[in-house]
Amino acid sequence: MLIKHAPDIRSSEITPERVYRNRRQFIQAASGAVAGAVTGGTVLGHYSGTAQAQEVLQDVRKSPLSTDDEPNSYEDITTYNNFYEFGTDKGDPARYAHEMTIDPWSVRVEGAMNKPAANVAIEDLLRPHTLEERIYRLRCVEAWSMVVPWVGFPLADVIKRFEPTSKAKYVRFETLHRPEEMRGQRGRSLQWPYVEGLRMDEAMHPLTILAVGVYGKTLLNQQGAPLRLVVPWKYGFKSIKSIVKMAFVEEQPLNSWNVSIPSEYGFYSNVNPDVSHPRWSQASERRIGSFFRIRTQPFNGYADQVAGLYDGMDLAEYY
Amino acid sequence: MTVRRIKPWVFVACLVPLGWLLWRGATGALTANPIEDITHRTGDWALRFLLLTLAITPLRRVLGWSSLASYRRMLGLFAFFYAALHLSTYLVLDFFFAFDLIFDDIVERRYVTAGFTGFVLMLPLALTSNTSMIRRLGGARWRRLHRLVYPAAVAGVVHYLWLVKIDITPPLVYAAVLTLLLGVRLWFRYAARPAASAGARATLPT
Incomplete structure (x- = not known):
C-alpha cells in the first residue's frame, strides 16, 4: 500500500x-x-x-464483483481520457497531467458527521482499508466504453469511519483546483473546481469504490491520481477524479456538468439506453478496441445490483 | 508559373491530409478510438476545404489574380471528397450499416441532422461539377444551383457548433471565417459596386 x-x-x-x-x-x-x-x-x-x-500496489484481493469482460490495454486506459482540468482533447490528460503535484495530498472530510471535520492525509485515509481489484465496465456519456481493472476499496467503508449523521443525505465531492498545474482550468470550459455528488444509498452501495490504482499500480495523474471515485453504473463523468474534498450534506449537491448544461446532464446520470442525450444516442456504444458497436445495457449491465435503488423513480425525469 | 504547372501540385497537396491519416493509421497513431479520430479529422478537412473554396472568389477580387478561379472546382470537389469520407466513416466504420440506429441519429440528433443536410446539399454540386454538366444545365441555371454551397457551408459549421460539448472556440473560428467570406460577398454586391453594374452582375455566383 x-x-x-x-x-x-x-x-x-x-x-x-x-x-x-x-x-x-x-x-x-x-x-x-x-x-x-x-x-x-x-x-x-x-x-x-x-x-x-508509480508504485506497485501490494496485497490486492480479487473481488467477486469484477466482470469477466476482457480489460482494455493499459495504454488505452492511460492515453484516452476525459479530464477537462487538463484540456478537452482526450489526449490532453496524458500530455499534461504530469504537471499536477499529487504528493503531498490530503482530503478534507466535513459536514453532517459525528467525527470532527479534518484534513486527512492520503496515507491515513488509505491505511485501514484492504485493496481489492474491481474489474468494471466504464461507460462514457459520449457513447464509448472500456473495461478497467481498478484497484480500490468500497467508499462505504470510508464513509462509516466518519460516522455521518441522519442529516447526511448526500455526499458531495470536489476535485483539486490548482490552475497553475492544471492548464484546462485556465481556459474556457467547465466551472472549477469540478464537483460531483451521490445520494447516500448510492455512495454506500458495495459497487461504489474509491480507486487508487489500475492494473496493480497506482493511478497515473490522467486517471485521477491519487484518489478517485468509481461508480460503474453511471456515466463516467460521475466518477470524479483527484478528490480533495468529501462532504456529507442534506441537500442534493450540484454536479459540474449539470451546472454547465442542465438540459443534457442530470444529477443521477445512470447509464440508460432508453434516455437519449441530445448529442449521442445512448442506445449503443463502442467498446474501445472493438470494431462493432454493442448495445448499451441499462445501468451499464449492473441493473441486478442497483436498479432497486431507483424503485418508483421516473428515470426519464431523473436522468 | 502557369496554372497548368501549379495545379498538379495543388492536387497533391490536397491529398496530404488523407496521406497523413493513412500514415497514422498504419503506425497505430490514431488514438485508442481510431474511428472517432478518423471521423473528426475527415470532418475538419471537409470544412476547411469548403471554406477554402469559398475564399477563392473574394481572394481573386481582392488580389486581382484571375487564375485563382481555376482552382475553385478542384477545391470544392476535395471538400466533397473529405465530406464523403467523413460520412462513410460514420455510416460504415462507426455504425456499420445499423440503419435503425443511423436513422434515429439523423432524426433525433440535431447536429447529425445539420451535418447530413450539408452533405445532401453538396451532392448535386459534385454531380454537376464537370464541364459537360455546366453546358447541359446552362450557365445561369448552373450558377443558381451552385449557390447551394452557401447553405451547405452554414450547415457544416452549425454541425460542428452543435456537436462540441463545452468549448465552442474551435467551431467559432470556422463560423467567423465563414461569416467573413459571406459578408465580403454581400459587401461586393451591395456596397462596392456602382448600382448600374450591380444589377447586371447580380446573378453571378461568387
Whole structure:
C-alpha cells in the first residue's frame, strides 16, 4: 500500500511550496524514467518526457464483483481520457497531467458527521482499508466504453469511519483546483473546481469504490491520481477524479456538468439506453478496441445490483 | 508559373491530409478510438476545404489574380471528397450499416441532422461539377444551383457548433471565417459596386 511515514519536520515547513513542488516534480519525473528503464516498461517509456512516479500496489484481493469482460490495454486506459482540468482533447490528460503535484495530498472530510471535520492525509485515509481489484465496465456519456481493472476499496467503508449523521443525505465531492498545474482550468470550459455528488444509498452501495490504482499500480495523474471515485453504473463523468474534498450534506449537491448544461446532464446520470442525450444516442456504444458497436445495457449491465435503488423513480425525469 | 504547372501540385497537396491519416493509421497513431479520430479529422478537412473554396472568389477580387478561379472546382470537389469520407466513416466504420440506429441519429440528433443536410446539399454540386454538366444545365441555371454551397457551408459549421460539448472556440473560428467570406460577398454586391453594374452582375455566383 501507499503508506509512508511523514518525517517529523515536513519539507513544506522549510521550503517554499512552489520550490518543493517543482523539486518533487523533477524527482518524480526522474524516478519514473528510471523505473521505466529498469522494468523496460513500455508504458512509461512512451512518456519519457512526462513520466510519473508509480508504485506497485501490494496485497490486492480479487473481488467477486469484477466482470469477466476482457480489460482494455493499459495504454488505452492511460492515453484516452476525459479530464477537462487538463484540456478537452482526450489526449490532453496524458500530455499534461504530469504537471499536477499529487504528493503531498490530503482530503478534507466535513459536514453532517459525528467525527470532527479534518484534513486527512492520503496515507491515513488509505491505511485501514484492504485493496481489492474491481474489474468494471466504464461507460462514457459520449457513447464509448472500456473495461478497467481498478484497484480500490468500497467508499462505504470510508464513509462509516466518519460516522455521518441522519442529516447526511448526500455526499458531495470536489476535485483539486490548482490552475497553475492544471492548464484546462485556465481556459474556457467547465466551472472549477469540478464537483460531483451521490445520494447516500448510492455512495454506500458495495459497487461504489474509491480507486487508487489500475492494473496493480497506482493511478497515473490522467486517471485521477491519487484518489478517485468509481461508480460503474453511471456515466463516467460521475466518477470524479483527484478528490480533495468529501462532504456529507442534506441537500442534493450540484454536479459540474449539470451546472454547465442542465438540459443534457442530470444529477443521477445512470447509464440508460432508453434516455437519449441530445448529442449521442445512448442506445449503443463502442467498446474501445472493438470494431462493432454493442448495445448499451441499462445501468451499464449492473441493473441486478442497483436498479432497486431507483424503485418508483421516473428515470426519464431523473436522468 | 502557369496554372497548368501549379495545379498538379495543388492536387497533391490536397491529398496530404488523407496521406497523413493513412500514415497514422498504419503506425497505430490514431488514438485508442481510431474511428472517432478518423471521423473528426475527415470532418475538419471537409470544412476547411469548403471554406477554402469559398475564399477563392473574394481572394481573386481582392488580389486581382484571375487564375485563382481555376482552382475553385478542384477545391470544392476535395471538400466533397473529405465530406464523403467523413460520412462513410460514420455510416460504415462507426455504425456499420445499423440503419435503425443511423436513422434515429439523423432524426433525433440535431447536429447529425445539420451535418447530413450539408452533405445532401453538396451532392448535386459534385454531380454537376464537370464541364459537360455546366453546358447541359446552362450557365445561369448552373450558377443558381451552385449557390447551394452557401447553405451547405452554414450547415457544416452549425454541425460542428452543435456537436462540441463545452468549448465552442474551435467551431467559432470556422463560423467567423465563414461569416467573413459571406459578408465580403454581400459587401461586393451591395456596397462596392456602382448600382448600374450591380444589377447586371447580380446573378453571378461568387
